[in-house]
Amino acid sequence: MPPHYHGLSKALRRREISCAAVQHRLPSPTPLSTTPNSPFRYIPQPNLTQNSCHYFKTSLNNFSSKNFNFNFFTPFGFQTLQFSTLSNKERKIEQEKTSWVDLYLPKKVLPYAHLALLDKPIGTWLLAWPCFWSITLAANPGSLPDLKTMVLFGTGAFLLRGAGCTINDLLDRDIDTKVLRTSSRPVACGALTPFQGLCFLGFQLLLGLGILLQLNTFSQVLGALSLILVFSYPLMKRLTFWPQAFLGLTFNWGALLGWSAIRGSLDPAVVFPLYLSGVCWTLVYDTIYAHQDKEDDLKVGVKSTALRFGDLTKHWVTGFGIACISSLAFSGYNASIGWPYYLFLAGASSQLAWQILTVDLACRSDCNKKFVSNKWFGALIFCGILSGRLIS
Template identity: 80%
Template sequence: MAAFCISRSSRRLRPSPFSYSLIQFFSDPISPTISLINPTSSDPFIGPSVLPRTQEIRYSIHIGSGFHTGKFDHFKSNLSNLSVAAISTSSGVTEGTRNGGNSPGEREGSKSQVSWIDLYLPKAVRPYAHLARLDKPIGTWLLAWPCMWSITLAASPGSLPDFKMMSLFGCGALLLRGAGCTVNDLLDTDIDKKVERTKLRPVASSVLTPFQGLSFLGVQLLLGLGILLQLNNYSIVLGASSLLLVFSYPLMKRFTFWPQAFLGLTFNWGALLGWAAVKGSLDPAIVLPLYISGVFWTIVYDTIYAHQDKEDDLKVGVKSTALRFGDLTKNWVTGFAIACISSLTLCGFNADIGWPYYASLMAASGHLAWQIWTVDLSSRADCNRMFVSNKWFGAIIFSGILVGKLTS
């Protein structure tokens, strides 16, 4: 894929007779939106770029490691020498298209998308940052929220949670999520190459070799171990035991229609670990309902997310709850949402938390209901939008626990 940036002179552009057409969409008279489109396809090679007026038309073409600039007259002749094969280079990845995860409103590999990684990080480390999905923080949020819930629940009544512990778990969530993505990409390379949304991931597109991916995974796990060793012995053993889930989850989609349930078991381990890190032990009456509620929540949001890939999953032969539930998806996830809120209610009751917590549960219930009732499961963009919105569900529950503990 290539990123084409074109600035326009004060005179109006006229269609040019070369093999690609310039389509202008005037969102306002000052900043026209211009994109380059392959006449044989309805999908643009690039996302629209909104650019200001300039005194002369200039262009830049970025293909792989090459970068070409010039004026508009020369741009026409250069474009005539470019083919789709040249634009879709053998590396499969250009600056701004190495998407590696949850890209709101975009399918990986379908459009160029420049992130802060491509703008600010050295070129040598960009593939690793994309492999860890550093530009897509939703996964880190979803991993961190159960930890924050648990740490806050473990605080003494009327007291704030341990901010040092929350900082450690925040960093740990970032590292573990990145490690999980690395494991996933290493194990799923054969699948990722066949799926439109994932075919440009660094390992699948051969930008990184499996050995480089394994080496990066070792660095991530070593850093995570450094954080884990700062906790008590009980938490170290409990945290280390989660690695079995981290390494086995990516394989579940090959054997069962319930990989989302295994993801829930993995992503919500922090609900157990956060409490143990503060208390030095577990209180099953409080932490088990919290953990189970997180598992149900994960099934809800990841089933919605899995509807993005259901056509590709059928082609490559992998399984998901999206395929298992089919047209009854909304009925199923409604049941899991009710189970999630019920488990959170039981957790709060056993923890003897204040009334603001239950008010937050009402707000959180409304958020889940809004997701389920309004999501268009046939729209990849809408499924992804609802998936990303779950960071606010986590924030609502956290706020309720925090205020409930302060007032209890």
């Protein structure tokens, strides 16, 4: 192997090479194509033997400080050599970033899957738990919740969450391009056109309508009213510092709808405290989540409770957490639920307190970790309602 290739290999291992240095070390390229602005350079190798590469092809777009891809033609076809300077820990982190969506879905479907955030199911859980709470609370004492209704609402939560993400990305595409965390979203980065996004939204809403039509008339009207919140929520960050409150009103609508799907009406003494508890819960977890983007929000001019509360965030979310637990206790009491409910409620209170006390609001990864942990809060409340209803 020529000496300059040995030097290149050593430099790669030392992580001391740049794209410009690669070009400098390789022989002067002779383009084989006159295509304007081509990202590839084809470099003839006249001294190589017949069994060696005919041409060495490098893509400047594939270079980074961590990974290098060398693509070349051989007598047996096109070949790729991959070099990585990642440590085992770094490689594990990179692998964790690759979701099942990227691994198993067809490429044509991927942008739509990412638009609906299929790889991040936490949003579906947060939307589904208030529905499950309400359905279980509406069950007769000593009885399990209606399984068919649970499946319908779980599917509806999945579809409505995806539709909400689509609406949000369509309305926020200009903002998303200015924020690092959201700049790669399908509509913002151009993987999907706004028209394609609208078509996908129509498809999701059509499926959601099929779920809604299986409920009683009162629930159909109540469910249709939720669309006002679904479509208006993405605009709230431009108008008020309290978009998280509007998200709470939207995400916890199932606390009303689940009860009405079983009973055909609403019991204000039970469902209104339950709904209020969900809104306060959302103000806790989504304020923590909003701290991930507070610097970017300031730059692009959008508002959030994270910016509104600032250094007093933990005081505010503690108040909302207390209101959440108090409302859950009041709702359970009015529903004459059994004593196991309050044991689980104490466990959920501890989980919520752990989030608030330990979250590092200056650390994006820790904010996201605490946000995702709320699926366990929802599960604890559900287990409490289920066990309390079976014993009551």
